Amino acid sequence: MSDPRYVAAIDQGTTSSRCIVFDGRGGIVSLAQREHRQIFPRPGWVEHDAAEIWSTVEQVVLEALEDAGLAPGDLAAVGITNQRETTVVWDRTTGRPVHNAITWQDTRTADLVSELAGAEGPDRFRDRCGLPLATYFSGPKLVWLLREVPGLAERAARGEVLFGTVDSWLIWNLTGGVDGGVHVTDVTNASRTMLMDLTKLQWDQDTLDTMGVPAAVLPEIKPSSHVYGTARGALAGVPVAAALGDQHAALFGQTAFDRGDVKSTYGTGSFLVLNTGDTLVRSENGLLTTVAYQLDGVPATYALEGSIAVTGALVQWFRDRLGLIHSAAEIETLANTVADSGGCYIVPAFSGLFAPHWRGEARGVITGLTGYVGRGHLARAALEATAWQTREVVDAMRADTGIALTGLRVDGGMTANNTLMQLLADALAVPVARPTVAETTCLGAAYAAGLAVGYWPDLDSLRGNWHKAAEWTPGLDADLRERRFRKWRKAVERSLDWMDEDDLD
Numbered sequence: 073m074s075d076p077r078y079v080a081a082i083d084q085g086t087t088s089s090r091c092i093v094f095d096g097r098g099g100i101v102s103l104a105q106r107e108h109r110q111i112f113p114r115p116g117w118v119e120h121d122a123a124e125i126w127s128t129v130e131q132v133v134l135e136a137l138e139d140a141g142l143a144p145g146d147l148a149a150v151g152i153t154n155q156r157e158t159t160v161v162w163d164r165t166t167g168r169p170v171h172n173a174i175t176w177q178d179t180r181t182a183d184l185v186s187e188l189a190g191a192e193g194p195d196r197f198r199d200r201c202g203l204p205l206a207t208y209f210s211g212p213k214l215v216w217l218l219r220e221v222p223g224l225a226e227r228a229a230r231g232e233v234l235f236g237t238v239d240s241w242l243i244w245n246l247t248g249g250v251d252g253g254v255h256v257t258d259v260t261n262a263s264r265t266m267l268m269d270l271t272k273l274q275w276d277q278d279t280l281d282t283m284g285v286p287a288a289v290l291p292e293i294k295p296s297s298h299v300y301g302t303a304r305g306a307l308a309g310v311p312v313a314a315a316l317g318d319q320h321a322a323l324f325g326q327t328a329f330d331r332g333d334v335k336s337t338y339g340t341g342s343f344l345v346l347n348t349g350d351t352l353v354r355s356e357n358g359l360l361t362t363v364a365y366q367l368d369g370v371p372a373t374y375a376l377e378g379s380i381a382v383t384g385a386l387v388q389w390f391r392d393r394l395g396l397i398h399s400a401a402e403i404e405t406l407a408n409t410v411a412d413s414g415g416c417y418i419v420p421a422f423s424g425l426f427a428p429h430w431r432g433e434a435r436g437v438i439t440g441l442t443g444y445v446g447r448g449h450l451a452r453a454a455l456e457a458t459a460w461q462t463r464e465v466v467d468a469m470r471a472d473t474g475i476a477l478t479g480l481r482v483d484g485g486m487t488a489n490n491t492l493m494q495l496l497a498d499a500l501a502v503p504v505a506r507p508t509v510a511e512t513t514c515l516g517a518a519y520a521a522g523l524a525v526g527y528w529p530d531l532d533s534l535r536g537n538w539h540k541a542a543e544w545t546p547g548l549d550a551d552l553r554e555r556r557f558r559k560w561r562k563a564v565e566r567s568l569d570w571m572d573e574d575d576l577d
């Protein structure tokens with residue numbers, strides 16, 4: 073048989089699962105995608121069915137291979153990338169999840185994180201794990217399950233159930249499930265649990281003890297580019313050779329390998345990640361310290377991240393909850409019926425506010441309403457919300473590192489929206505560039521998998537694959553930009569302190 077000619081990546085995102093097959097130059101050979109359900113059992117709760125997620129992954133893998141007329145033997149490796157923090161606990165004997173997955177957007181752990189913060193406050197664990205206490209992270213979600221699902225804590229202590237973020241769940245299933253599945257995670261996903269020591273890259277026993285998490289449920293932490301095992305089923309025989317959280321994979325796919333490189337991904341939420349090399353930068357301005365990636369056998373590369381909870385999700389809300397548009401793309405047409413937002417600002421604090429505020433009690437507001445404001449203004453305000461939230465994070469990055477942005481590499485589903493890209497360039501006052509392969513998340517996972525098996529020799533062999541497809545240059549008058557940004561910050565003030573004792577029920 074000839075050498076395998078391709079590498080595959082599976083991207084299990086918040087709204088859909090994708091499988092993409094790439095060639096040696098990072099070009100897309102085939103792509104399959106399937107959406108899965110968003111389950112909203114109560115205000116602030118957002119769940120996924122992990123079994124449905126696995127089933128969509130199995131389907132897209134088959135479809136991607138079939139579309140390209142490929143067999144598993146044509147693949148040198150498969151890499152996994154995933155929505156992060158979303159928490160799955162499953163029975164190791166039956167392979168069935170014990171509860172719906174609690175997603176990263178879910179706010180049910182609000183009281184729990186306050187309890188854990190105690191007198192020391194939300195930065196109690198930050199020195200160890202790089203993160204503030206917030207509903208976002210997976211460790212407290214696991215603690216919630218251990219406390220709330222009857223009998224689970226006892227079963228966990230006996231080692232009968234397994235915890236994992238979506239990478240672990242997929243790798244376990246891909247490598248055989250109940251029949252010898254490998255229970256691992258990678259350093260990037262582990263760095264979002266609050267349970268890992270960022271320096272040692274191992275579970276932190278003190279934190280486990282404080283939170284009441286038995287080590288028996290945890291996966292083994294491995295590098296991001298590493299052969300974890302061999303796939304069974306549709307990918308039989310293919311090395312499972314990478315796992316990275318999707319934002320880390322996007323950084324990798326953008327070939328942002330050097331200290332100071334930055335990318336921003338626009339999907340359900342938006343995530344700006346700055347490569348800080350081998351330096352752990354401790355943020356004083358509301359950013360997260362995280363692992364960028366770790367190649368096999370070498371020390372980790374670190375990053376600073378500004379996580380924004382709601383950007384594309386606001387567009388979905390316009391479509392699915394308000395019915396103001398029929399497709400996500402239609403928000404651009406609607407926004408372009410007007411020249412500006414008519415003084416209206418939308419702060420989409422559906423899950424509280426993430427970076428740089430970390431205010432779990434905030435809730436969404438629409439401000440500046442007058443009788444003049446119509447659907448077009450609301451659509452424009454929704455897109456501007458993404459631009460202004462990015463601006464807040466960029467300002468925080470400059471305050472933390474002294475690095476002033478000179479340009480921004482973007483990717484993700486929302487970057488199809490040219491109006492948004494222009495608003496972004498205007499809000500940041502720097503050029504915004506989109507690469508030819510906008511599927512950088514999958515591409516990054518494919519790169520990491522290919523590197524692990526020697527399909528690509530080194531990072532330098534990947535840099536030449538990045539090509540600019542489009543660029544937007546800033547055009548907004550500086551005074552107008554700053555006036556609008558001040559107004560945005562005033563709108564943010566209006567969203568704070570919303571949840572209080574009157575919401576107890």
Ligand SMILES: Nc1ncnc2c1ncn2[C@@H]1O[C@H](COP(=O)(O)OP(=O)(O)O)[C@@H](O)[C@H]1O
Nearest residue numbers: 085086087339340384385387388400401485489
């Ligand atoms: N043309 C568009 N304009 C604005 N938002 C869009 C557009 N196309 C997709 N989106 C938004 O982008 C998100 C999907 O992007 P994707 O990168 O697939 O997200 P995820 O990885 O979070 O599932 C959805 O929230 C959707 O509302």
Ligand SMILES: O=P(O)(O)OC[C@H](O)CO
Nearest residue numbers: 085086155156339340341
């Ligand atoms: O699946 P996405 O693209 O919405 O990304 C989700 C993030 O990983 C959450 O931290």
